[in-house]
Amino acid sequence: xxxxxxxxxxxxxxxxxxxxxxxxxxxxxxxxxxxxxxxxxxxxxxxxxxxxxxxx
Numbered sequence: 001x002x003x004x005x006x007x008x009x010x011x012x013x014x015x016x017x018x019x020x021x022x023x024x025x026x027x028x029x030x031x032x033x034x035x036x037x038x039x040x041x042x043x044x045x046x047x048x049x050x051x052x053x054x055x056x
C-alpha cells in the first residue's frame with residue numbers, strides 16, 4: 001500500500017507544476033524539487049509515527 005506513495009507523489013508534483021508553468025524545463029526542475037520535498041516530509045512523518053509507536 002505504501003509503495004503507491006512514490007508514483008502518486010511524482011504525478012501530483014508533475015501536474016501541480018504543469019498547471020503553473022509553461023516551460024518544460026521549469027516544470028521538470030520544480031516538480032523534481034517538489035517531489036523530493038514531499039518524500040522527505042512523508043519520511044519525517046513516518047519516523048515520528050514509528051518513534052511514538054515503538055513501545056506499544
